Amino acid sequence: MDGSSLAGMKSCVIFDLDGTLVDSLSGIAGSLNRSLAAHGLPQHSEAAVRSFVGNGLENLVRRAAPAGADSALIGSLIRAFKEDYELTWAEGTTAYPGIHGLLGELVKSGHPLAVLSNKTHPFTVAMVRAVFPQIHFAMVLGQRDGIPHKPHPAGALQIAGTMGAAPENCVVIGDSTMDLETAANAGMEAIAVSWGYHDRERLLAAGAAKLIDDPSELPALLA
Structure with missing residues (x-):
């Protein structure tokens, strides 16, 4: 790589996890439905x-629970989900096609990589280590107590600060409108991907200026 390429390269590439790097829908749906069934509540399709x-575990459970569910029920469902998911997440989680090759290419070309997820921090770290054991991420952050989750910019800005990168030299890559909002709130560029949980029409309607349909399209946008 020549010096001009290095000069124009992003100094911080922040990936969302679920729906961007990994397809975890089957695992999430399984744990959620088993938790609902254990409480005698209706289950949901994938x-x-x-x-x-999106927006963290509590919001996932609230959306799945019956309207008007009280805080005690929500808390119980969250605990049940965590207990189930801790044991079963690996069975329903896999990297999207082309992601391993993409990450390897980015590491080889010198792009500093990070992960920022609204999944709880222990699960985020465990999932990244299990699915991408050969890939070096400079930082991996999930949702932690006392730290606002996306689309609040705190996590993205923490990553940028730790990596010594100015926000304007960072890019957030994700599959949801929440990722677009996170980037905007942090003063970072955003690149949306269409293979995750929000379809391309929804992403375009939310103002996605850059949208890719295949991982192989990303390196050219980061050069």
């Missing part, structure tokens, strides 16, 4: 669960 994903 298509419905897809629409519930």
